[in-house]
Amino acid sequence: MPVRPISVGERIKRREDPRLIRGLATYTDDIKLHGMLHAAFVRSDYATGKIERIDLAQAHARKGVIAAYTFDDLRGKVQPVAVVIAEDRYIARDAALDVAVDITPGRPVIDLRGALDPTKGKVYADHADNVALAVPAANAAEVEKLFNEADGVVKLELVNQKVAPVSMEPRAVLAHWDEGPQKLTVWTSTQVPHLVKQQLAQCLGISEVRIRVVAPEVGGGFGCKIPVYPEECLLPWISRRLRRPVKWAETRTENLLNTTHGRAHVHEIEAAYRKDGELLALRGRVLSDVGAYPSFFGPAIATFTPLMMPGCYRLSGLSVEVVCLYTNTMATDAYRGAGRPEAAYTVERVMDAIAAATGLDPVDVRRRNFIPKSAFPFTTASGAVYDSGDYGPTLDKALARFDYAGAKARREQARAQGKLVGIGVATFTEICGLGPSTGASPIQRTGSWESGAVRVEPTGNVIVTTGASPHGQGQETAFAQMAADAFGIDVGDVEVLHGDTDVVTHGVGTFGSRGLVVGGTALHMALEKVKAKAARIAAHLLDAKPEQVTFDGDTFRVAGGERNMTFRKVAEAAHLWNVPVPGEEPGLEAVARFEPTGTTFPFGSHLCEVEVDGDSGEVHILRYVAVDDAGKIVNPLLAEGQRLGGIIQGLGQALCEEIRYDENGQLLTATLMDYAMPKAHMFPRIELDSTCTPTHLNPLGAKGIGELGTIGSTPCLVSAVLDALRPRGVTHIDMPLTPLRVWNALQGAAK
Amino acid sequence: MKVSVEVNGQVHEREVAPRLLLVHFLRENLGLTGTHIGCETTICGACTVHLDGRAVKSCTLFAVQADGRRVTTVEGLAKDAEHLHPVQTGFWEEHGLQCGYCTPGMIMTTSALLKDNPNPTEAEIRYAIEGNICRCTGYQQIVNAVQHAARISKGGR
Numbered sequence: 001m002p003v004r005p006i007s008v009g010e011r012i013k014r015r016e017d018p019r020l021i022r023g024l025a026t027y028t029d030d031i032k033l034h035g036m037l038h039a040a041f042v043r044s045d046y047a048t049g050k051i052e053r054i055d056l057a058q059a060h061a062r063k064g065v066i067a068a069y070t071f072d073d074l075r076g077k078v079q080p081v082a083v084v085i086a087e088d089r090y091i092a093r094d095a096a097l098d099v100a101v102d103i104t105p106g107r108p109v110i111d112l113r114g115a116l117d118p119t120k121g122k123v124y125a126d127h128a129d130n131v132a133l134a135v136p137a138a139n140a141a142e143v144e145k146l147f148n149e150a151d152g153v154v155k156l157e158l159v160n161q162k163v164a165p166v167s168m169e170p171r172a173v174l175a176h177w178d179e180g181p182q183k184l185t186v187w188t189s190t191q192v193p194h195l196v197k198q199q200l201a202q203c204l205g206i207s208e209v210r211i212r213v214v215a216p217e218v219g220g221g222f223g224c225k226i227p228v229y230p231e232e233c234l235l236p237w238i239s240r241r242l243r244r245p246v247k248w249a250e251t252r253t254e255n256l257l258n259t260t261h262g263r264a265h266v267h268e269i270e271a272a273y274r275k276d277g278e279l280l281a282l283r284g285r286v287l288s289d290v291g292a293y294p295s296f297f298g299p300a301i302a303t304f305t306p307l308m309m310p311g312c313y314r315l316s317g318l319s320v321e322v323v324c325l326y327t328n329t330m331a332t333d334a335y336r337g338a339g340r341p342e343a344a345y346t347v348e349r350v351m352d353a354i355a356a357a358t359g360l361d362p363v364d365v366r367r368r369n370f371i372p373k374s375a376f377p378f379t380t381a382s383g384a385v386y387d388s389g390d391y392g393p394t395l396d397k398a399l400a401r402f403d404y405a406g407a408k409a410r411r412e413q414a415r416a417q418g419k420l421v422g423i424g425v426a427t428f429t430e431i432c433g434l435g436p437s438t439g440a441s442p443i444q445r446t447g448s449w450e451s452g453a454v455r456v457e458p459t460g461n462v463i464v465t466t467g468a469s470p471h472g473q474g475q476e477t478a479f480a481q482m483a484a485d486a487f488g489i490d491v492g493d494v495e496v497l498h499g500d501t502d503v504v505t506h507g508v509g510t511f512g513s514r515g516l517v518v519g520g521t522a523l524h525m526a527l528e529k530v531k532a533k534a535a536r537i538a539a540h541l542l543d544a545k546p547e548q549v550t551f552d553g554d555t556f557r558v559a560g561g562e563r564n565m566t567f568r569k570v571a572e573a574a575h576l577w578n579v580p581v582p583g584e585e586p587g588l589e590a591v592a593r594f595e596p597t598g599t600t601f602p603f604g605s606h607l608c609e610v611e612v613d614g615d616s617g618e619v620h621i622l623r624y625v626a627v628d629d630a631g632k633i634v635n636p637l638l639a640e641g642q643r644l645g646g647i648i649q650g651l652g653q654a655l656c657e658e659i660r661y662d663e664n665g666q667l668l669t670a671t672l673m674d675y676a677m678p679k680a681h682m683f684p685r686i687e688l689d690s691t692c693t694p695t696h697l698n699p700l701g702a703k704g705i706g707e708l709g710t711i712g713s714t715p716c717l718v719s720a721v722l723d724a725l726r727p728r729g730v731t732h733i734d735m736p737l738t739p740l741r742v743w744n745a746l747q748g749a750a751k
Numbered sequence: 752m753k754v755s756v757e758v759n760g761q762v763h764e765r766e767v768a769p770r771l772l773l774v775h776f777l778r779e780n781l782g783l784t785g786t787h788i789g790c791e792t793t794i795c796g797a798c799t800v801h802l803d804g805r806a807v808k809s810c811t812l813f814a815v816q817a818d819g820r821r822v823t824t825v826e827g828l829a830k831d832a833e834h835l836h837p838v839q840t841g842f843w844e845e846h847g848l849q850c851g852y853c854t855p856g857m858i859m860t861t862s863a864l865l866k867d868n869p870n871p872t873e874a875e876i877r878y879a880i881e882g883n884i885c886r887c888t889g890y891q892q893i894v895n896a897v898q899h900a901a902r903i904s905k906g907g908r
Contacts, residue, residue, distance in 0.1 A: 017851075023786070165886075169850065217850075220887055252792065679890075
């Protein structure tokens with residue numbers, strides 16, 4: 001019996017918060033160094049073109065300008081063509097406007113479907129077409145056979161629009177080359193400080209041991225702070241040349257233009273079904289807009305989409321081609337869900353289309369196709385191996401909480417009164433904690449593992465370091481809980497350090513719902529190593545054999561006797577070492593790396609009820625119920641935060657968000673006045689519940705939670721709105737479901 | 752131009768350029784970096800401070816507009832860790848923040864709300880923070896935080 005309360009599983013409030021709520025946290029742009037200069041970039045006004053001339057003379061002449069540099073080549077909207085360095089950020093901005101840039105504009109490729117036809121324009125003149133990556137469809141013959149056996153086929157063409165991650169903190173970089181020790185320190189708002197260090201070393205030709213990358217407080221990422229950006233390489237280069245620290249903080253307009261976007265898919269999908277609602281097979285094509293310069297994970301993300309298109313369903317065949325296309329727009333990369341929301345959106349639209357075609361209830365169609373609990377581990381039609389799942393009880397819980405039967409009755413009454421009320425459902429799964437590293441490409445320069453380290457001080461207080469790089473997830477708190485529980489010490493006696501490559505052993509970072517699943521497991525392994533060594537030391541000091549010693553939560557005890565020693569006493573002895581332990585080194589610390597043997601597949605069932613205003617096209621969300629299953633939970637308070645935030649982010653895509661360019665490649669949504677973010681008054685209270693189906697792939701039983709919300713909520717809302725509009729004859733709509741688009745759909749159907 | 756601005760109870764006299772934004776005056780000249788910049792267009796509210804007791808967005812005010820006036824920033828709400836403002840306590844207790852970047856603005860907006868309306872409904876809270884964008888929380892725990900603050904404020908703070 002543990003003698004102390006266990007904190008894992010408790011709603012512990014965050015240790016990160018005191019500094020944040022008092023305005024005392026330090027984000028990159030908050031740092032000021034002696035002699036620091038400011039950078040401002042001059043970016044192309046055209047999506048594509050040829051630079052004829054860049055004239056820096058006027059910029060150089062401005063008082064307070066220290067340096068200015070140009071780029072020779074140009075391709076892709078908002079690519080920087082020059083940079084100006086000045087004593088303060090106002091002068092830098094003025095001087096950036098002084099730079100004269102003559103560009104002969106070219107004809108840009110903007111539309112994703114248009115990019116398929118090279119005769120309409122090419123991003124790269126020396127390429128035959130705009131195809132960046134094409135992955136042919138597998139299993140075409142078997143799938144053809146399934147289509148021949150089907151009672152019916154539904155065909156969908158779905159746009160998953162381009163959106164912007166919009167972390168509230170834009171990107172920022174501060175580089176300081178210290179000429180004395182020949183050391184480069186870069187503070188940058190990133191999710192992956194270790195990868196930034198690796199890439200800087202390669203890009204700048206500086207040994208990585210002379211580079212320190214710090215991710216200080218990071219104000220959100222959502223995937224857009226995984227790629228290493230040109231500014232992160234350029235500022236160190238400038239700092240080294242000028243031997244002064246140089247800072248750049250992205251403006252929101254730069255952020256919308258120039259930080260990676262997400263989604264930007266078109267799916268052309270056919271689904272073969274039987275009249276009892278069984279989905280037999282999917283086939284078709286995924287088109288993905290990877291921009292002019294494909295970003296870090298960009299093209300890989302599109303390949304996740306067919307992989308995850310089977311969702312929670314047992315279909316027998318899948319044959320989906322992936323075509324990644326260049327356009328003269330900003331690159332796409334990971335955005336909360338990265339390839340899985342696109343997959344879930346499409347297969348859930350397919351489920352609704354089958355329900356509409358067969359007259360069956362959309363919930364029944366989904367249940368009819370669920371992979372049964374007994375089938376796990378299950379290999380899907382796309383070849384993914386699902387670790388564990390039990391979808392029925394999760395759906396049942398959501399239906400009960402939602403009062404599905406009652407909601408349907410209310411919908412019928414409302415419809416009888418002429419109201420446009422709809423019910424939406426999404427049942428979904430996703431892939432988390434990617435691994436093993438055998439799937440990694442040398443281009444990534446990292447495997448799929450994560451590091452964790454534990455250092456016990458002589459007092460028994462503990463310092464944890466993690467290669468994960470949290471930026472809002474709360475792992476300082478969650479990891480402190482784990483360490484406190486491991487040794488029976490107070491949570492307050494644990495320090496958690498991350499995001500500094502000089503402090504933390506080499507790691508990877510935070511993305512893809514891997515923080516707890518991979519990083520937490522690495523920490524767990526390090527804690528176990530330390531505990532095992534502490535047990536050996538305790539056994540020696542207690543004059544017992546190691547196998548006679550047990551740990552009850554904070555004290556090592558010899559079986560069948562009174563002899564015991566607290567963890568803190570062992571820590572003291574491990575450092576004092578006046579009674580050396582044969583075969584052991586002094587001290588108490590360990591490093592561990594967790595290499596996942598497989599991926600985890602959390603899941604959920606979401607339901608929502610909407611009313612559409614037929615006159616204005618406005619969508620009002622009346623209720624939203626989410627029952628999710630992410631396996632074991634370390635801190636329910638943090639888990640709820642992840643889910644609530646993700647759900648609203650996914651509803652933002654469904655309702656209002658869209659990156660839009662005009663046909664010349666001018667970004668029309670270049671400020672938050674034009675790019676419509678979800679706001680508080682648009683949503684009702686989200687009702688949460690959960691089930692727990694642990695994974696066997698890590699000792700924590702945790703499956704990953706960061707991306708569930710965005711994966712479930714987008715299809716759920718669209719399902720509800722289509723349900724509301726169906727009595728008026730609307731059978732298709734694309735996101736975002738703005739009042740204009742909904743109103744147009746109603747008008748179109750009325751014709 | 753010379754300005755004299757009372758910030759968090761202390762009067763600061765500085766020579767500033769007429770175009771210097773209030774947010775840069777606070778962050779760069781006074782070193783109060785708790786006030787953040789998220790959009791430069793008065794949409795996101797990360798830069799919200801109190802000007803003579805009213806919530807305003809400091810990214811679209813000039814420092815000279817604050818001349819002779821009283822500014823409170825997030826750093827001015829609590830004198831130390833033991834004496835948090837009820838809204839700060841609410842945010843901590845209810846997990847009203849994740850990355851923390853929008854948080855100072857959210858706290859300044861909602862502390863001004865509670866001054867005018869000590870017992871707001873959920874709908875009133877949601878409308879009050881319409882000018883503040885949060886990407887992490889989905890707002891629900893922020894609403895809970897403000898309700899928490901309203902409750903403990905009534906409890907005699």
